[in-house]
Amino acid sequence: MTWALVWGVLSGCIMYGVPLLYATLGEVVGQRSGMVNLGLEGILLVGASVGFAVTAETANPLLGVAVAVLAGGVFNLLYAYLAITRRANQLASGLALMFLGIGLSALIGKAYIGKRIVGLARYQVPGLSELPWVTKTMFNYDVLVYISVPIAIIIWWMLFRTRWGLSLRAVGESPTAAYAAGRRVDLLRYQAQFLNGCLAGLAGVHLSLALAMAWTEGMAGGRGFIAVALVIFSRWHPLRAIAGALLFGGAVTLQLQLQAQGTGISPFLLNMIPYVLTLGVLVLWAGSRRSAAPGGLGRVYYGED
Amino acid sequence: MRSAWAGAAGGARRAWALAAVRYFLILVVALAAYAAVLLIAGKDPIKAYVDIVNITLGTSNGRSEVIVRMIPLLLTAIAVAFPSRLGLINVGGEGQLYMGAWLATWGAITFTSLPAGAFIPLLVVLGFVGGGSWAAIAGLLRAKGWINETISTLLMNYIAPLIVGFFVYGAWRAADSSSYPQSPAFPAAARLTRFGDTRIHLGLVLALLALAAYWFVVYKTEWGLKMRAIGGNPEAARRLGFRVGLTMVVVLFVAGGVAGLAGMAEVSALYGRLRAGFSPGYGFVGFMISWLAGGSPLGMLAMSFLLAVVFSGGSVLQITQGVPFAAVNVLMAIILFIVLVQPQFWRRRKT
Numbered sequence: 102m103t104w105a106l107v108w109g110v111l112s113g114c115i116m117y118g119v120p121l122l123y124a125t126l127g128e129v130v131g132q133r134s135g136m137v138n139l140g141l142e143g144i145l146l147v148g149a150s151v152g153f154a155v156t157a158e159t160a161n162p163l164l165g166v167a168v169a170v171l172a173g174g175v176f177n178l179l180y181a182y183l184a185i186t187r188r189a190n191q192l193a194s195g196l197a198l199m200f201l202g203i204g205l206s207a208l209i210g211k212a213y214i215g216k217r218i219v220g221l222a223r224y225q226v227p228g229l230s231e232l233p234w235v236t237k238t239m240f241n242y243d244v245l246v247y248i249s250v251p252i253a254i255i256i257w258w259m260l261f262r263t264r265w266g267l268s269l270r271a272v273g274e275s276p277t278a279a280y281a282a283g284r285r286v287d288l289l290r291y292q293a294q295f296l297n298g299c300l301a302g303l304a305g306v307h308l309s310l311a312l313a314m315a316w317t318e319g320m321a322g323g324r325g326f327i328a329v330a331l332v333i334f335s336r337w338h339p340l341r342a343i344a345g346a347l348l349f350g351g352a353v354t355l356q357l358q359l360q361a362q363g364t365g366i367s368p369f370l371l372n373m374i375p376y377v378l379t380l381g382v383l384v385l386w387a388g389s390r391r392s393a394a395p396g397g398l399g400r401v402y403y404g405e406d
Numbered sequence: 407m408r409s410a411w412a413g414a415a416g417g418a419r420r421a422w423a424l425a426a427v428r429y430f431l432i433l434v435v436a437l438a439a440y441a442a443v444l445l446i447a448g449k450d451p452i453k454a455y456v457d458i459v460n461i462t463l464g465t466s467n468g469r470s471e472v473i474v475r476m477i478p479l480l481l482t483a484i485a486v487a488f489p490s491r492l493g494l495i496n497v498g499g500e501g502q503l504y505m506g507a508w509l510a511t512w513g514a515i516t517f518t519s520l521p522a523g524a525f526i527p528l529l530v531v532l533g534f535v536g537g538g539s540w541a542a543i544a545g546l547l548r549a550k551g552w553i554n555e556t557i558s559t560l561l562m563n564y565i566a567p568l569i570v571g572f573f574v575y576g577a578w579r580a581a582d583s584s585s586y587p588q589s590p591a592f593p594a595a596a597r598l599t600r601f602g603d604t605r606i607h608l609g610l611v612l613a614l615l616a617l618a619a620y621w622f623v624v625y626k627t628e629w630g631l632k633m634r635a636i637g638g639n640p641e642a643a644r645r646l647g648f649r650v651g652l653t654m655v656v657v658l659f660v661a662g663g664v665a666g667l668a669g670m671a672e673v674s675a676l677y678g679r680l681r682a683g684f685s686p687g688y689g690f691v692g693f694m695i696s697w698l699a700g701g702s703p704l705g706m707l708a709m710s711f712l713l714a715v716v717f718s719g720g721s722v723l724q725i726t727q728g729v730p731f732a733a734v735n736v737l738m739a740i741i742l743f744i745v746l747v748q749p750q751f752w753r754r755r756k757t
Contacts, residue, residue, distance in 0.1 A: 139497075139560070179743070189746035192495060192556065193697050196690070197742040204735030208447050211730050318732055323564045330557055369572035376561045380553065387552035 118350025124328035127300030134293035135273035135397040139195030142325025143202020148305025150206035173302015181294035273395035336393040458719035470604035475714035478668035482692025485665035493637035498559025500689025501566035502537035506666020509536025522595035537666015545658030549651030589680035598675035609671030
């Protein structure tokens, strides 16, 4: 193990962990309102394709990010409409959103396959990146990486330190009780899902503008589902989601580094690492998670009329 | 008495007519919405639909290809509908399909000298066990209370194709096809029978048998009733002495087995080799079919036909208009949206 490998893995942890973190944070907010959204995969793809298309047309990656965030939020309102207003089954609504996202992103991205773009600019951390034993790749990231932990803290603050967060969590635990206490259940759930969509769009656009710098069909590769699993792993807590996302970013990086080093292990086996690790971690976590799950999670709220 | 009988028969006929009208309306609305999407994408929707109808339903070859597509869709739909009676949500049809194909391929390239009379039953068993064991893992995790089966089956969908890829690019890579990684060819005796000069194969019989068995078990046996009782209230069922955990594992094993048959039939009848990524997401569509039909056997038959047309149409549009194949997901999503929105013409009865 050389220092280069160590730094490579560490910085990869961060680069691959950040999109997972954004998607997980969004789903934490959503599930705290009592809703499981399996459509994340579709939102990631929409965010990635829209962000890439805007960047390719305008050569302005920040505009691409902004449009992708908005597109993710608006796109997820479709899920919200089905699962909140029409009181449809949440899992089926989520899968409908996933199908739509896969299809729409393929249509949007078709003209941009193989296009080259200038992705998000990278900034060095002054001071840290000049340390003698640090390689150039460490402390040299795009802006979405630097704001990820502050955003996690903001989400934590919103959920646990504001009136809005208290109401939202009350809705997630028991919509009926929250309604009786004067909370507007449907409105709060819409807000949570809009935020969820925005964050998933941000995750998607980080994939296409910073990680891959390209658009390929289905490039989210199941990250949407891993994020849903990470919510359980982080026990519905935004700050624990940071650790979870880093761990899984690390699994992906380790896999890529091992492939690059030519260890002779089949890439197919290495590609399984993130999924197997997710399942393994969920099993280890199994004993303690029941108490943490919002009480009303996954149930349709039929209103009080 | 007489009039009561007539009334009941008339009611049944009316329910049938209503169901037919529902399916028709949903199709019209979905096609109209998808036409708008095609227009925005700069394609000609009218020409697109004319092409689809002419090529898929207008030729005998096209019609038989629709039936070929229907086979894996119907099987994976049953794989979702059966455990849903127990309240289990199996989103893992795709992975189970791959594992059925994987184990069947192992049998086909290992016991090469078997006669067809023994080979086909062996492949059916291996396909079933391959998919079934994969799903039983999720069943076990759920029965132990460790991981919810929705999450585990979803994640395992991503592992199964990697296992297939590992073998196809590695130990099983055929020497005679260097350009395209795939397993050695199945012996002739290990190819499922095809009917006439079409590509329709024995898998159709398996699918229809599975559908009949599903109908019989769920609606006609005491066991089917017990499943619904356990699904309705697992805790009460447990206290009444039902072995809830064991039932979950067995039911998911059987469901995964049915999905495994789909994978086995695809590789044995159509390709005669195992290839990486051979399924265009049949398992996910199977979930949708089962959900759209509410688990009703005839509904699943109708819906799998409809989505087989959609799927074939996707390939047609890819060739004639350069629409990416993945765009069929938009049409499928629109159909699912319409049903989920539950407009006046589509009210599902509570089952």
